[in-house]
Amino acid sequence: MLVNQFLVLAAALFALGIYGLLVRRNIVLILLSVELMLNAVNINLIAFESVIRSSDAVGQVFAIFVITVAAAEVGIGLAIVLMIFRNRKSADVDDLSLLRW
């Protein structure tokens, strides 16, 4: 298989993530779009690892790091969403205009 197959697929997923990030108004859905983009990065890392075949699997190690950081991000992100929802009774980013004038 060509490495380009994986890179173009990852580019498509990344572009979909950007679209979701800009279009969605619900905070949980914005976090889902971020997960899509992180997933695209993981595909790139694994594909490059499969090309260079390093002795210590550096691409896979960094994919594991990305997965770990993404898990931490979701935990904190949803805790913040919960806090916002409790205080403002809404999970819509358009309602969060407190700091805007």
Place this chain on the structure above:
Amino acid sequence: MTVGDWVSRPINWVFLVVALLVVFAGFRVVTAKNLVHAALSLVATLGGTAALFLMLSAEFVAWVLVLVYIGAVIVLFLFGIMITRAPTGRDEGLDAERKVWPAILSLATFVILAWSSIEAFGVETVNDLGEPTSTEVIGKALLGRYVVPFEVVSFVLLAALIGGITIARRDLDPAEEEERSAV
């Protein structure tokens, strides 16, 4: 490599099916009108990604993806959806009205990324269906050369755990707190 070479290998057809599934499910994640459907489409995307990792002989990462993402992160998302919005049916107010500029921007990102990677890598091939990377290699790399980032990332995870609990826990009102401390 010609088109004939490409279509004659069964693995490429498997890739094509999985890639179409992944892209379609990813499209559903960003367009679905139902919050739960969007979260479940992400499961399909991640499952397809795990299959791609298996093709690229990254077995350990594929199963980590299944366990951590499909097993834990999606469940967390579903909890978040259920807590922040009780009616989980169709909802037309999930998207902003202006969709043209985001669509143009994401399409431009896709074209630039895809074009530059095609220009840069041409017909370079990956080592597909080779010997899977053994967990021993990954474990030695994690606790050898990359031990400092590994420890840092585990500290980040611990901080996120404590921070998540602290942010999300409901503050007791003063009277209730006094009552508890008296016991």
